[in-house]
């Protein structure tokens with residue numbers, strides 16, 4: 001931030017007064033704070049509507065029942081996903097409900113658009129696993145991540161990336177990100 005230079009002529013005294021006034025009276029009852037919470041809620045409502053439109057269209061394309069969507073301001077206490085340490089959504093197969101949240105658990109930073117959309121596609125792929133492919137569970141397999149990535153890149157209009165995998169202990173696989181990003 002950069003301050004203005006003092007006015008060349010006239011009003012200099014008021015400029016100095018402004019410069020020295022370092023505090024502002026604030027209401028004690030928290031009334032203004034509750035208004036900003038409404039702004040927060042309204043933004044979430046807009047995001048929710050946009051997500052619902054995306055999910056409705058996508059469900060229609062794949063011929064599955066539409067899933068519900070809930071957009072939360074912060075990560076709820078109980079989440080279903082237990083795979084990644086920093087995650088932004090979950091999916092409940094019984095109720096076909098996707099939940100996404102907009103802030104990280106730890107640092108309370110707002111989720112980036114890319115991460116948010118990627119989460120939405122990831123959770124939708126859980127929905128597809130049950131509703132379209134009829135899997136008894138929705139595992140995070142290599143194929144699962146490939147499907148989620150395909151949907152994400154399509155939805156974002158970016159070129160699909162080939163994912164490179166390296167074996168991990170216990171018959172698992174992890175993405176080799178340096179190699180995957182190099183090849184993009």
Ligand SMILES: [Zn+2]
Nearest residue numbers: 081122126140
């Ligand atoms: Zn998942």
